[in-house]
Amino acid sequence: MSPDTIPVLDVRGLSLEFPVFGGAVRALNGVSLRVMPGEIVGIVGESGSGKSVTAMAALRLLPPGGYRVTAGSLHLGGDDVLAASEPVVRRWRGRRAAMIFQEPMTALNPTQRIGEQMVGVLRVHRRISRRDALTQAESLLRDMMIPDPAQVLRAYPFELSGGMRQRVMVAMAFSCDPDLLIADEPTTALDVTVQRQVLQLLRHHARERGTAILFITHDMAVVSQLCDRVYVMYAGTVVEQGPTGQVLREPRHPYTRGLLDGLPEGAPPGSALAAIPGQVPDMRHPPSGCPFFDRCAYADETCRQRPALLPLDVAAEASDAGQDRRRLACWHPLSPAQADAAGGSV
Template sequence: MPTHSASIPAPSLAPVLTIDDLSIEFPAYRSTVKALNGVSLHVNPGEIVGVIGESGSGKSVTAMLSLRLLPERSYRVTAGSLNILGRDMLAAQEKELLKVRGRDVAMIFQEPMTALNPTRRIGRQMTDVIIHHQRLSKDQARSKAIALLRDMHIADPEQVLESFPFELSGGMRQRVMIALAFSCDPQLLIADEPTTALDVTVQRQVLLLLREKARERGTAILLITHDMALVSQFCDRVYVMYTGAVVEQGDTAQVMADPRHPYTKGLLSGLPEQVRPGEALMTIPGQVPNLSALPDGCTFRDRCAFAMPKCLERPPLLAIDAAGVRKSACWLNAAEQAS
């Protein structure tokens, strides 16, 4: 399996994003959905960090909450903190949030057709964003929009500016979204499944472009995805999430080469390169538990081939290397350390 080989930026500066022991729940009819359960993660300046997991793992909720994009009265924060560039995002007022979004932190959504306004030309949408965050005239904003689209390897940016979103291909729309994301030189870019709607060839082109521009500008990226292959090729570090909690984390190359949580092993076993030609792909048995009625102990227990009586207790996220970079929430690792 190819792995991302770019050197990891030295964490000499404070993280641009820090989430510490964060738990949130969504009130529902006669129940409560526990969407995040003690999530802790960080992204250093210039770093590309992946968050991976099945649907319902909490990865997109983490991304949306980072910019307070969830409907305000739809959830409750029950524990923890969330800071971006030293700001307490959970306590920030709307006026401050409007300054942070787009200027300091940008977001690329899964489907650009829902993120771009279908009734307005691309040029108007781009210049409005640029003028909102920077003191530029309309002509200056248009010139910057053209330059940004050229940076995205778009051959005819003037024509794209005159187009409506529905007149562009999916790959072209996502390039416009990347250009918009970089328009105000953010320090952090959150990309939530940015290539899901694209074919494999265009996926790679878009992600290579995203990484190239991030490296050029020193922008940190939090990449939300369900695709282990994308993480292996583009991320410096990775967090694996399950039922709203981090179950494994570490440098991408190490996690891919030596996964230490059974759930991570299960995700990797489903990759085509892990089986011989003609063999069926491996799948993780069972389903993600109901987040309104999570089982006691390890929430992966009922799907795990290595489950043991100790798994009736909730395993902590423990360091499994001397530096404390690699961590896993599995009693098997605790048993290895004790032996």
């Protein structure tokens, strides 16, 4: 099998729970997704939908002993992440897969200068001298369009703006040329102009280096700018997936349409933004049927049974590659006319 045909990340049927007093929070329920080499894939959904848990599980960053995997598998470039020893996984982090967190102020060490932190990362994964590591760190910051990288290397994190700190995090993530970069809401705390700059840097350097990206966000507009494919998650499950353009132009799941209807770009000036009624279900007691049942305008008694994630076009699913095409978990998919009503706002 060619290396280009092996997913850099392959999650299949992953179910995961957090033990709590008197039970467990079922955070993931049969999640399957894959990221191919050089691909930019998005995961989108409300807070509490399981996006970050999926990402943290991929690098085994969840607290040891604080969670249980009850089903499924997780492979990084063909290697079993769940079965690997902790020392092996530590070697993979940064070198094979790196992560950019939502808030760089908590991800960066406030007691160390930026240069010390970048040099530390480089020397852990590469056999280079401190001098060479500093030279490479300065070059990485310059690639991130930072005007005075030498000064930034001498600075502490609190001396930098939020946008500058996030550029440092992007530089550190790319520093060891990982096969996969997981970006967990990296632009949420940034203003629109800086957000656009960071997204452009991510896309440019990923394409230039051949790095695959798994981009986690609640923002459909960001997905439209960056991602080749998208997985829409709700209550720990994937409810819709497919090429980004198709999903955003023709959303077939009522939840996907609800996310698109809430974008400010689609609302008339001065009008209130649309919102999905209700709340995400309590995952200590997950519903037995469709998790979106209580919030869906199209739900009926059929929806009290859980829908499977099935292809929209069964004929196109003859090959294993069909897993990356349009799939939907819904008993009552929106018609093309209904879907089109939501698709023009992104």
